Amino acid sequence: MRDERLGGLAMAKSRNSNIELLRILSILIIMWTHLSSLPQLKEADYPFFSGLIADWGGIGDNLFFGITAWFMCNESPDFHKSCHRVWKLEQQLLFYSLGLFGVCTMLFLSGYPIFHSMGSWLHLGVVSVLPVLTGLWWYPSAYVVFVLICPWLNRGLRAIGRVGHSFIAILGIVMWGVLPYVSKGMDLSVFMFFYLYVPMAYLRWYRSDWERSRFVAWALTLGGLFVSSACYAIRKIAVGSFTYGVDPWYLPSMCAALGIILLTTQARPRHSRVINAVAKSTLAVYLVHLNWGILPLWQNILSRILISSGLSNQPWMLFVAHFTCVVLLYLFIVVIDMIRRKLFNLTVNRPGRENRWFNRGWTSLIRFSPKLAQNNL
Secondary structure (H helix, E strand, O other), X not given: OEOOOOOOOOEOOOOOHHHHHHHHHHHHHHHHHHHOOOHHHOOOOOOHHHHHHHHOHHHHHHHHHHHHHXXXXXXXXXXXXXXXXXXXXXXXXXXXXXXXXXXXXXHHHOOOOOOOOHHHHXXXXXXXXXXXXXXXXXXXXXXXXXXXXXXXXXXXXXHHHHHHHHHHHHHHXXXXXXXXXXXXXXXXXXXXXXXXXXXXXXXXXXXXXHHHOHHHHHHHHHHHHHHHHHHHHHHHHHOOOOOOOOOOOOHHXXXXXXXXXXXXXXXXXXXXXXXXXXXXXXXXXXXXXXXXXXXXXXXXXXXXXHHHOOOOOOHHHHHHHHHHHHHHHHHHHHHHHHHHHHHHHHOOOOOOOOOHHHHHHHHHHHHXXXXXXXXXX
């Protein structure tokens, strides 16, 4: 089995569409978090539910990463496999970083105010050449580091045993998940991935009874969603002075995401070619909608559509129209990614040649460090 997609699960001949549908849902939540608040619609009186979904962005992040972590917990540690994942990911990142920079450049040269200055344009050009190293998108950059270190992380957690593993998991959750103002060192970074991975690995390795329990799954889901919703209601009343529960490392977001994953994996597996095909493009949707050069364009297009709809005095209808536009943007990016996959199949991923450059690089690395091959996990 192999996983070639960010946020992806270990691929089999037929993937569980329940998991793939959950992956789609996680990206929709993330998209709504980024596109729900439009500068041109600040005065729009959206319903409570709209802000609540946007506030669940932390749950969406946890779902997106958690689906990957869920399957990586039980994989055999293998640094070669990790490097191959990074290789496949880098190809996709370069395609979209350079492609989006090209689109932004054309818009900039045509007079569209997509950049504040020439310096911003040059900055995007530099980071687009090295998207992982420069952190053009925080998630892929953090994910690459996590994937490379994960084989040794699994080995270390196995070595300290059940008691040591549980101590680290509980200490981390109390420090960053429960206490609302202990956030030093925690951010949207690879450190957060390690923090989220440790308790999930403990559940997978030592608490199979919880993994199979419908009660535990529902308790985590409903408890996490209730506390997250309550925190959002408090923030509405306190005018933003209460921030607990917003970020993905807080316990309510962690519990809700883990519970939803448990419910999904416990359900009877289903297989849908349509769902699986759409879910293959979740990474592309993330990359295209959140590139900081192109994001203002999406916001401007959505704003113009919604303002011209004449629904500003109908909050629920405006919310439905807004969410529909986000879904249509999702599908538009999926179509682009399907074309990208076809191009890759004709070029870099041609049968018999898809791993040629990776194999050459790996061979060179082994020659440079023979012990790496001997001690490959």
